[in-house]
């Protein structure tokens with residue numbers, strides 16, 4: 596279903612489709628802390644499955660540094676943005692800061708369960724240092740591509756609850772919460788990029804955006820797979836059996852990479868905008884299931 600388009604608050608000449616009149620809500624929640632400041636999580640917290648656990652632990656290990664880069668990339672271009680987009684950037688930053696805090700706690704729980712995440716962290720630090728060697732507009736283009744990845748995964752996580760069946764409750768709830776907020780702010784980096792490149796030709800904007808997505812995709816799949824294999828090796832699962840089990844998990848069952856492939860392709864279509872996939876119903880369902888209003892509300896709607 597196509598989202599309604601509201602261009603009213605965007606600057607003249609800003610020719611990207613605006614986001615739908617939705618709100619970016621900062622749900623300042625905490626997960627897995629417990630009264631005593633935390634509880635021990637099972638080593639294979641996701642359905643007793645080392646492969647599913649390794650994939651999600653590998654993703655989580657990248658979030659603190661990765662989301663800090665997303666924030667810096669978007670903030671670098673917030674000056675002069677239309678009021679509605681400026682509001683959305685502020686809400687985006689608050690959401691990502693909270694995500695980082697909770698994934699740091701999640702990562703500490705993974706370390707307490709026996710995993711060494713230090714190699715992954717050093718690896719991510721190096722990859723991000725390489726990004727900062729480029730111009731700020733490239734940071735933003737890379738962030739925009741990675742935000743499309745998080746939005747695709749978030750949609751899958753919420754639309755197909757099987758991804759977290761059998762998961763420890765607090766751990767799974769963290770991922771659901773993160774997914775909801777990633778959908779909510781999925782267009783912020785995109786709209787910031789569109790504003791920052793408003794003087795470019797449509798073709799140049801499409802070409803650079805597409806090239807960066809191809810680059811990001813290759814690196815994302817390669818590096819996150821290597822990180823997951825690092826964690827599986829810590830469980831004694833190595834070599835071809837580890838690769839085969841990870842490939843089956845990602846491509847066959849539940850097959851997250853296979854399932855998001857159509858959404859990934861859509862990124863290259865002329866006229867693409869993240870809200871062309873209007874999945875606000877997933878957010879509404881989450882909030883209804885939680886049964887109460889979020890603690891802090893930041894309405895960014897125009």
Ligand SMILES: [Fe+2]
Pocket residue numbers: 662690691694773777
């Ligand atoms: Fe996030």
Ligand SMILES: [Fe+2]
Pocket residue numbers: 665691742745777780
């Ligand atoms: Fe995000």
